[in-house]
Amino acid sequence: MTDMILEEQQTFGKPTGSNFARAMRRLLRHRSGQVGGGVVLVLVFCALAGESILPYDPLSIDPINRLKPPSAEHFFGTDELGRDLFSRILYGSRYTLMIGLVSTVIAATFGITMGLLAGGGGKWADMLIMRVVDVLLAFPYILLLLAVVAILGPSLWTAMIAVGVGGMPGYARLIRGEVLAQKDAEYVEAMRALGASHLRILFGTILPNVLPQMVIYASFTIPLAILAAAALSFLGLGAQPPIPEWGAMLVDARTFLRTAWWVVAAPGMAIFVSILGMNLFGNALRDVLDPKEMSK
Amino acid sequence: MTSQPLLSLRGLSAYFPIKSGLMQKTTGWIKAVDDITFDVKPGETLGLVGESGCGKTTLSRTILGLRAVQSGSIRFDGEDLTGMSLRDLVSKRRDMQLIFQDPNASLDPKRRVGATVRAGLDIHRIGTVRERDERVAEMFARVGLDPSLRNRFPHEFSGGQRQRIGIARALIMKPRFVICDEPVSALDVSVQSQVLNLLKDLQEELNLTYLFVAHNLAVVEHMVDRVAVMYLGRIVELADRDELFDRPQHPYTKALIDAIPAATPANRRHRALLKGDIPSPANLPPGCPFQARCPSVMSKCKEKMPPDFVTGGNHRVACWLAEDT
Numbered sequence A: 001m002t003d004m005i006l007e008e009q010q011t012f013g014k015p016t017g018s019n020f021a022r023a024m025r026r027l028l029r030h031r032s033g034q035v036g037g038g039v040v041l042v043l044v045f046c047a048l049a050g051e052s053i054l055p056y057d058p059l060s061i062d063p064i065n066r067l068k069p070p071s072a073e074h075f076f077g078t079d080e081l082g083r084d085l086f087s088r089i090l091y092g093s094r095y096t097l098m099i100g101l102v103s104t105v106i107a108a109t110f111g112i113t114m115g116l117l118a119g120g121g122g123k124w125a126d127m128l129i130m131r132v133v134d135v136l137l138a139f140p141y142i143l144l145l146l147a148v149v150a151i152l153g154p155s156l157w158t159a160m161i162a163v164g165v166g167g168m169p170g171y172a173r174l175i176r177g178e179v180l181a182q183k184d185a186e187y188v189e190a191m192r193a194l195g196a197s198h199l200r201i202l203f204g205t206i207l208p209n210v211l212p213q214m215v216i217y218a219s220f221t222i223p224l225a226i227l228a229a230a231a232l233s234f235l236g237l238g239a240q241p242p243i244p245e246w247g248a249m250l251v252d253a254r255t256f257l258r259t260a261w262w263v264v265a266a267p268g269m270a271i272f273v274s275i276l277g278m279n280l281f282g283n284a285l286r287d288v289l290d291p292k293e294m295s296k
Numbered sequence B: 001m002t003s004q005p006l007l008s009l010r011g012l013s014a015y016f017p018i019k020s021g022l023m024q025k026t027t028g029w030i031k032a033v034d035d036i037t038f039d040v041k042p043g044e045t046l047g048l049v050g051e052s053g054c055g056k057t058t059l060s061r062t063i064l065g066l067r068a069v070q071s072g073s074i075r076f077d078g079e080d081l082t083g084m085s086l087r088d089l090v091s092k093r094r095d096m097q098l099i100f101q102d103p104n105a106s107l108d109p110k111r112r113v114g115a116t117v118r119a120g121l122d123i124h125r126i127g128t129v130r131e132r133d134e135r136v137a138e139m140f141a142r143v144g145l146d147p148s149l150r151n152r153f154p155h156e157f158s159g160g161q162r163q164r165i166g167i168a169r170a171l172i173m174k175p176r177f178v179i180c181d182e183p184v185s186a187l188d189v190s191v192q193s194q195v196l197n198l199l200k201d202l203q204e205e206l207n208l209t210y211l212f213v214a215h216n217l218a219v220v221e222h223m224v225d226r227v228a229v230m231y232l233g234r235i236v237e238l239a240d241r242d243e244l245f246d247r248p249q250h251p252y253t254k255a256l257i258d259a260i261p262a263a264t265p266a267n268r269r270h271r272a273l274l275k276g277d278i279p280s281p282a283n284l285p286p287g288c289p290f291q292a293r294c295p296s297v298m299s300k301c302k303e304k305m306p307p308d309f310v311t312g313g314n315h316r317v318a319c320w321l322a323e324d325t
Helices: A002-010 A019-029 A031-053 A085-120 A123-138 A141-152 A156-182 A186-194 A198-234 A246-256 A261-289 B056-063 B086-095 B113-123 B129-142 B147-151 B159-171 B189-206 B217-223 B241-246 B251-258
Strands: B007-020 B025-040 B045-049 B071-076 B096-099 B177-181 B209-214 B226-231 B234-240 B309-311 B315-317
Touching (some): A019 A261, A031 A261, A085 A156, A085 A246, A085 A261, A141 A156, A141 A198, A156 A198, A186 A198, A198 A246, A246 A261, B025 B234, B045 B056, B045 B217, B056 B177, B086 B096, B096 B159, B113 B129, B113 B147, B113 B159, B129 B159, B189 B217, B209 B217, B226 B241, B226 B251, B234 B241
Parallel strands (some): B045 B209, B096 B177
Antiparallel strands (some): B007 B025, B234 B315, B309 B315
């Protein structure tokens, strides 16, 4: 046994997979990574599989079967127009995922760029950018989203843009702090000593080193973005009927809360479970990507 | 020794402002590097010694243009680097490279070591990508690393190996002048000698000139041709190695040499150890910066800064004790 260990240390074989592969292996062993990852996988599967897995057409109206409680025929029951809720929920997952991803990509791209420039671009750039960020943060979140939607007009896309704008300042702040912390690190100074330009150092050296933090942050903001977009849809400013977006479904359903609980429960539970899953997954991701854990 | 110096510093100073109050007004200066003058001849190794916080690192960074110069001049190969535009400075910097103290901190943890070594070539767009990779492999072999390890990350290497990577990163630019900023003080003793010998071999092979910053005098004795002793931002003594170790003149140098541990008790010298701490560089008293700790302090020392006295050829010392000799 000891011979084998010695041998392993002495030879310079291939390393045991990349950092990424190692992180993935530990993610699979992580309890909340398993649960959260499972939920996320189901969501992604539903979103990608499309209509082929739906038992009914999510948009077709069937007034005879309206407001039917859950049964073997309709797993989640039917809504006030007789549409199968199970199919609508499954179909709606693609909107949920799209909102989460698109708005986070918008927030991250602009937020990271702003943060990098603020942290590394000198005193005036820092002042200017951070004051913009402060202004964005000073608005109550929902009010900010409403303002953006009011400017661009209500639709699914403007909801995503609005949520993206709302998420920008968080990224900008976080990355600015990280840049300030890394700016005087010796490996950054080494690049400077070699003659690297400002932009090369910012985007080539500092960005890769703060990206893991961004991935973790994103895993927590995606569910928040989904909730915010659902809220916008609930206010009638996001996805428009008949799109089976979960937030929009809640609005239509709320009038039947007393007589047909399942119409509300289906989209409500869908939002709840997917947000919970994503949060669990984000937690696991944070544990797994922690640099201190990396070398294990 | 009539050849033109490769690097020559004249009255070089680098200060850090002390800011305080609401408006961040500059209320004072920390004289990290103060009025430094010396030459480095091509092919030699000049040792720069001094205790922590005396300005060794700031001096090395200032020479490379990484810190602002307060006054004085830096001439490299006959050209004045102070006041040079950033663009010219960057191209000039190809000839001057830096080997860092701590190889754990100076290598980008997210970058494969091959790419780290290649960075200089990438920045200055030297050769095609293929040629760069070939040179990286060559350089790896030269510093004693297996070129097949290029695609690993820094955390997969030992301290000594990481320092070899740091050396490869600096030397791949084919510099003429290399500043070694305490290149072995972060390494295990067993690895130190390996790295030092590697640096010596490379100096011969590549005809390098070193400015060797260190606080370990045993290491300095092994490596350098001449030694400059630094105290609180100033050079207090500068001499050929043997001259300095055999006949130190400045009381600070004497104390430093006395502090070298002897291998056997029989060889133990009479020790004149220093008392007290270094005074704050923010508010120095007038006169010699060493007055507070000097065993042979005179009233003169508290009034006037001692100038550089040149005694016997290459020996330069900034101390009033040397005035008469």
